[in-house]
Amino acid sequence: MKQIRPTESELEILGVLWEKGPSTVREIHDILSQTKDAGYTTTLKLMQIMHEKELLQRDTSSKTHVYTAAISQQKTQQQLLDKMIDTVFGGSASQLVMQALGHHQSSGEELEKIRQYLTAIEKEQKENR
Numbered sequence: 001m002k003q004i005r006p007t008e009s010e011l012e013i014l015g016v017l018w019e020k021g022p023s024t025v026r027e028i029h030d031i032l033s034q035t036k037d038a039g040y041t042t043t044l045k046l047m048q049i050m051h052e053k054e055l056l057q058r059d060t061s062s063k064t065h066v067y068t069a070a071i072s073q074q075k076t077q078q079q080l081l082d083k084m085i086d087t088v089f090g091g092s093a094s095q096l097v098m099q100a101l102g103h104h105q106s107s108g109e110e111l112e113k114i115r116q117y118l119t120a121i122e123k124e125q126k127e128n129r
Helices: 008-020 025-032 040-052 073-088 093-102 108-127
Strands: 056-059 066-069
Touching: 008 025, 008 040, 008 066, 008 073, 025 040, 040 056, 073 093
Parallel strands: none
Antiparallel strands: 056 066
């Protein structure tokens, strides 16, 4: 499986596309410029590079090119998380979870979802033994 390694700026663009769907460079730039100081040509060039890297797909059938994410959010999150667990937490997913829960105020609803998820994992592991 090809490793996905988008930069921080590329992840910002992907995040907009995952949330908003197919978009023009102008639409992406307008959203990014609300929180980031970057010129339109910088956004355009970055998206062109992302297309070359096969992170984005581009529809050129109309005058204004429309871009879509060529990689899934879930697959990207999984690969980046796996890399972080290996490099930052010595391969220990439990260390990552404890760090995240220890430094983040979780709502009761979030904690209940975590409990349900843990119960489902335990059940699946018992069935696979």
